Amino acid sequence: MYRSATVQKLAGRLSGPALGPGDDGYAAEVAGFNLVVQHRPAIVVGVRDAEEVRKAVTFAAETGTPTAVQATGHGPSRAAEGAGLLINTRRMTKVTIDPVARVARAEAGTQWHQVVEAAAGHGLAPLNGSSPLVGVVGYTLGGGLALLSRAYGFAADHVTTVEVVTPDGRPRTATAQQNTDLFWALRGGKGNFGVVTAIEFGLVPVPRFYGGGLFFPGETAAEVLHAWRLWTESVPQEMASSLALLRMPELEPIPEFLRGKLVVHIRIAHLGPGDEGERLVGPLRKIAPALVDTLAEMPYKRFAEIHNDPTFPIPYDERSTMLRELGQGAADDLLSLAGPGSDCTDIMVELRHMGGALSRPPSAPSAVDHREAAFCLSTLGLPGARPAHVVDGMAHWGTGRSYLNFLAGPETAQLAERGYGPATYARLGEIKARYDPENLFRFNHNIPPRAKSF
Template identity: 70%
Template sequence: MITTAAVRELAGRLSGPVLLPGDDGYAAEVAGFNRVVEHRPAAVAAVRDAAEIREAVGWAAAARIPVAVQATGHGPTATAHGDGLLISTRRMTGVTVDPDARTARVAAGTQWHEVIDAAAAFGLAPLNGSSPLVGVVGYTLGGGLGLLSRAHGYAADHVTAIEYVGADGRPGVATAERDTDLFWAMRGGKGNFAVVTALEFSLFPAPHFYGGGLYFPGEHAAEVLHTWRSWTAALPEETSSSLALLRMPDLPAIPEFLRSRLVVHVRVSHLGPADEAERLLKPLRQTVPPIADTLGEMPYARCAAIHHDPASPVPYHERTLMLREFDGPATGELLALAGPDSACGDILVELRHLQGALGRPPAVPNAVGHRDAAYCLTTLTPPGGEPDTVVEGMAHRGTGLRYLNFLTGPQTAQRASQGYDSATYTRLTEIKDRYDPENLLRFNHNIPPRAPRR
């Protein structure tokens, strides 16, 4: 049990605040971007560097107190509550780029926009996702499906070193040559095995980048979806794309043409010159007249403009399914579930095109699966909405697995096993046995040890 005296003792070791429920700043410190989960830990510790993470984890380990970690809170699952300690890493930021090695080293609380800007100075780009406000560590440990993934694979495939503090409070560095089981498990196993203090990963040249979106009226969803599905079948790996059925609320922060109506948004990113991209895009542009066209050549640093993800905190349930294929009949099924004549209430129903480098094994094996999936289906549902209606309606088209980074909300923690095939999950539980046998790191997409000791 966490006592006031124990909290004061921990506070004496840290430069940042250690807060209890009711303290000024507690609510703001535990709040994440996705407000569908409300953390209620017995204490929250704000850390500023790796040494302070060691102090906080060591303190919790000695008292056998469970630990949660949060940087931005974009992907919450289990609520941190009871006697738990929440370690807030949002103050731990910093990026170091090695342009010769084409690598970046980032501190635990770093967001992607910091990496994008630092890498752009050298003509390089990271394997970030659609929102630059997402934390680097959580995104990468969950796999990392991003704008350049068809060309280069998952972000986890290109991690070169993980600096960490184990559940026992001891620090270490995992690489392909050192702590190899832990290195394999953490890349895809989320935050189940240790607390990350820093990551090192590869960057990639981006001399030419083309991106943006086409917005179509919802009544033409069938024509656009069928065209997009056929179009993705022949795309080069340099082109990544997704299609979203949007039902946005009537709010001032949302462009007027998107409010209170169904809009089909085709998102595109292309590693190559503009004339090449324009040739590829002709079939889409010839479908029906778009409401808006934001496609064009841009510096990679402006990649947030492609998806236009929300910049302010919002509550939502996120569900996902990996699809083995998406053919003509599947298109009809999705339209029946989420098209203009459906009763769908999801804010977003999105298909992301996979394959390319995502379908190949990485040079250094990791726990990320889904190499056989062709598309990723994701939905965002407002609180109080009916979750899983679209996803479960398409389940017979799936691989049987789900992508963990797109599986958020208070009912999703128990579904962690659905992110892995049986052999991978068994190995992950065996590694959990060795590195966190008491399951102290459990406020997450939890992979419990085979026989937890508490």
């Protein structure tokens, strides 16, 4: 454990806090959104700019201190603890928009709602996910499965520049023309290669948007699931959707019709006008009487109303697997694992429709390895449940890979290899060995350094 004098030494280099266990403000500084992992490092620092990141990483390199990075803490795996350093980037939130070039630049601690709001006035949008509170950088480094991804691909596909401080304390810029190996690895390789201080990425035009959801009674799950999977076979790539089996607890903030029962929720995000969206979702409305129907044309900045992700910190385990198909057999198996009458305890089991632009290679190759998947299956459960029960039960329908942004909890720290094909994982390990041979950045979905094969 570091002595307080060591904490003070690092504090002298920074304008923000540098705290150890027992210091006032320490608990708030290490806290993340997902409470399933509790960080307790020897030192936590709150950085305010790229120069302070450089100073913190240089300190870690000089002292051999294992290091973690956190902006929002939605997808933690291994806790930063013991003689470790946690770099909190949440104060770095500057966003700039170039509406002519259709490019955004976001600092390390930026959340998606900040980029969406900044871009909306220009009729543009980023490739953000379902939650407005998720950090831009961590989400994008994991690939970024966005609401508009069927039309435009993974968020990582649209990154043009990454500003990063590598584990040796050096600030670098990675693009398709500069530090190309690092540029490839950062887009999909998560937080294994340093601290990203800012990224630049392309924005897409969203002149009109249609979204919301349909909620059905749990007893109609089989009918709804089979109808929805057949419906996805013919929709255009501008139509994105997912289906969730929800078992929400009896908590006051949750709408009464969702509490303590199985409910099926179809989520819709359509890049187009309302009349076109209405026509496309018409068959879904005919499946069964809906408990609630929120589908409507809306400004894109109201995207959070589609999934209604939690807005307050909670503990949860998250698992995922990519499915190569969702035929009748796969759907029936999922119903037996998580449908009516099953012993499923997950509060959410979700299928996200892939395909479209997600299946096409990006202009600049990256470490994102999910182009062949037809659906992404993810589960979210409270601690103490069986986090891998449904995912493992569907393994024979899967590609053998997981989506790392949907892996959270202490048991997921060693699962990074599941996010990649063998060749991609091997190359990531070689790049890790080049930039972080001591594996200082290991409080994550860790890719260990790997000697280059010949």
